[in-house]
Amino acid sequence: MLLKLLLPLALSSLSIASPMPGSNAYNYNCTIDRAVDGALVNGSVPIDTSPMTAWDGPKIAAFNNTAIEDWSFDAVSDDALAGITIAFSRGTIVGRPAAQRVYLFAAFPNGTTFSDITYFDFSTVKQCRGSTVGTWTNVTTGSTWTFNAATDLKSAKITIDSPRIKGVYTIKSKSPPFFPNGKGPGDIEGDVFFSPLLYWQETAAIGDVKATFTLDGSQLEFRGVGGRERNWMPIGWAQVSDGWHMSRGVAGPYIYVIWTLDSKIDGKKYDHFVLIKNKKIIFQSASSEMSDTEKYGVYNFPIEGLIKGPFTDNSTGQGADFINPVSRERWNFVMDNTQVVYSERTGKLTGYNGFVGKVSGGKVGGKRYEG
Template structure:
């Protein structure tokens, strides 16, 4: 529904999940407003927020808002929010909010888009559990607020206001079946969360760097991909964000959406198929194996090397990532399968060739799908 100033998109957990493609919502186009007008068994939308302290090991937070009809096929809630944090003492916090409804509203008078995922109010609770993002239309500020039984607090992201992001389907597409956008590639982050646990309260509070990505798929995960790698790294004035898709729809092909930022300026932005060019900007991405921290299952990498190359400008930026902690590890299939989802917090060293190196930290997610599509049972099903 909408009036002259407000446009609202609402989805409930018991709404019908259609078999075919989900129609696109054309009433208002913004990267934080849903593009899909309903739930579909093959479609999902997600908004990913993350932040890391670039000065110390092991401290980060990430949260994702889903409208994901593919989960309904697996008998799971299609409207959910996942949350993970790694604390200064080395402890890890994780969980999910299974929401009853998701309401996203654009208000052109206030200049904001607000998305709220609302859970079921239980006996003894003053309010229904909820998770919310609130973003200025120019994306200069985003605030995520969690009000859940086990976690309360905020993540604030601030960057210089940007021009409108291209919302055309063609510009967002990065590979068969998947659209991906680095909506906020680099922002200053303020994190303040309190966790209520059986052994008492803990708090995560830091200032660092973070960002947001948006994704939309027209295929379910086991149909679309053999695996993915997600990275957001910060080193001094540099931030690089990338998402790699190992395609199952186009076997043997790899597609990567990559963005390199220095301070507030975008230096490189591309979709790469791992090709090298003598004229166009390109990306080189390689796994490394000599470090001490590695993933579980069949993932044996200990880090990565990422190179952004601009032949036309005679520029080359290189970054080495070395895993410092295994943040989480979840199977994508029941044993004896050896595929899974590993999350890392990794050290970063690098910058422009010929200049002094910068140091920082990165958050990384690596997912390997099952060999047989029918073996896939989802990744996480824990509740906050």
């Protein structure tokens, strides 16, 4: 199981690189979108919120000083003792205007961690009939980080060649892609809205992953499970959210994704609970409010375990219940942290943590599975 737990993230005023003139060029039936470090346009920019456009293609055609988009990947080893998270982004981070940035955080089985945040001269996203290829390039260091994602959303591959990191990550999805409202690709009723001014697509809730990396000379290699997703917004994370938690897990035939966020835009809490069994969504709810007629989820954070992050949140795992009061069905899952993958400070008491852990759960009254 993989858990990604994110707490308040403080960012500077945000900017995003704009594609250079001619960036939406055509190349043998492919389109190429190019974004350059430090390049901006003034004023508002269009944000793609259509459910019908390519999932891994750019959602922002030109960048002002606030818009941002991410491509995120993660994984945990089968024994839950190693983990990795990788994110490609276009946007200003910690005061760097219009950054083309990628980061990689990893945990080794012995408990040590690795982190690398790299800035690039430019990025390109090339969309062809069968795949979307994103490449972030730093000419000075000779670094290239690339993701190659199949158009059918069933697989993706990351290749990294840089002074500190060399390696490959592959994922083959075991779950259907979905929008926050539970609809899938090609469904005109799909809705990318997660919370005000924040958009989300879950490309792979869980997939089979193989990771093989050399990180500062140390070998990290494992098979396990992981996921990947997209986020984009017209303003930065710190302006959208006061804090959020996100997790994904697998136990037996069950896969779940949970994301909760406290919105800075309207002061409300936004919840999304999705449960998948045998590659079909069997539960979807955007509510954590108890009800006698509507599905809802319960998300809690136990503190009895040993592994926790260094910030104000002292939870050592997560618990989740998916409740259908009409059918009187309930599913329960518990995750215990086994490793800290990253802890990045954003303030004196705030930051964001990522964990991996072991999951157990299933339908209440039925068989309980270990993940």
